[in-house]
Amino acid sequence: MFERKTGRFTQITHTLSSPASGEGFSRVVHSGAVISPDGTKVVIASAADLAEGENKEGVAQFFLYDLTRKTMTQLTHMKGKSGMGHQHGPPALSDDGSRLVFLSTSDLAHDDHDGQPAIFLMDVPKAVVTPVAKATRCQLHSPSINGDGTRITFASTCNFTGENKDPGIPNMEIFLYNTATKVITQLTHTLRDFNHTPSMDRSGKRIAFGSDRDIHRGSNLDENSEIFLAIVP
Numbered sequence: 001m002f003e004r005k006t007g008r009f010t011q012i013t014h015t016l017s018s019p020a021s022g023e024g025f026s027r028v029v030h031s032g033a034v035i036s037p038d039g040t041k042v043v044i045a046s047a048a049d050l051a052e053g054e055n056k057e058g059v060a061q062f063f064l065y066d067l068t069r070k071t072m073t074q075l076t077h078m079k080g081k082s083g084m085g086h087q088h089g090p091p092a093l094s095d096d097g098s099r100l101v102f103l104s105t106s107d108l109a110h111d112d113h114d115g116q117p118a119i120f121l122m123d124v125p126k127a128v129v130t131p132v133a134k135a136t137r138c139q140l141h142s143p144s145i146n147g148d149g150t151r152i153t154f155a156s157t158c159n160f161t162g163e164n165k166d167p168g169i170p171n172m173e174i175f176l177y178n179t180a181t182k183v184i185t186q187l188t189h190t191l192r193d194f195n196h197t198p199s200m201d202r203s204g205k206r207i208a209f210g211s212d213r214d215i216h217r218g219s220n221l222d223e224n225s226e227i228f229l230a231i232v233p
Contacts, residue, residue, distance in 0.1 A: 012042060031060065036093045036095065037093070037147065043064055045074070045091065046060070046220065060078070061076045062076045062095075076108070076212070082226070088117070092145045100122040101119070101144070103118070116134065118133065118134040118144050122177060138155060138156065140156045146203065151179070152177040152200075153198040154198065160184045171191065173187070188211070194213075197210050209230065212224060
């Protein structure tokens with residue numbers, strides 16, 4: 001962690017040397033980290049035993065580091081080498097770090113998940129996980145959450161609302177999930193195009209994303225991948 005005011009670095013994890021992989025490189029133990037916007041908590045995706053004895057098998061798990069108390073807590077307790085499926089991208093935190101949204105192929109909700117990617121929402125203080133969206137022979141990417149944890153956006157080729165019936169090649173669209181109503185809304189409606197990597201602001205009213213579609217009708221005629229801003233009511 002880098003503290004801008006003091007110009008100092010703080011090392012949060014202290015693990016032993018990683019065993020070499022088959023290609024001679026050290027195995028990646030810590031695969032991702034995200035800090036809460038209020039700067040009080042860090043969630044780490046790691047296969048290390050960061051909480052002293054809770055992850056002896058070396059399974060990829062999520063850990064919570066409290067920067068105020070200087071304590072490390074293991075949030076997930078998955079079994080088997082599949083772990084958290086954290087390779088699908090870094091998690092996203094609400095302002096106070098109380099809500100975590102992430103992608104995983106593991107059966108975290110214990111509902112006979114078939115190994116397909118799914119987006120989950122975790123109540124961090126309670127370590128309770130709720131599924132947001134599940135993929136069935138389709139793709140899910142890049143979940144992002146707003147400040148108070150009430151809105152989640154992500155990219156997907158799935159047809160959650162009946163509005164993504166692109167014939168032939170699956171179309172990647174931007175979706176919005178309301179955590180209170182549990183309703184998914186499709187925000188983009190393009191044909192055989194690629195809308196990707198959404199990022200939501202604190203209010204949940206602005207979503208920046210990439211797209212190779214001529215969304216503004218004339219501004220992107222060469223269909224190059226550009227950055228667009230969606231204003232959500």
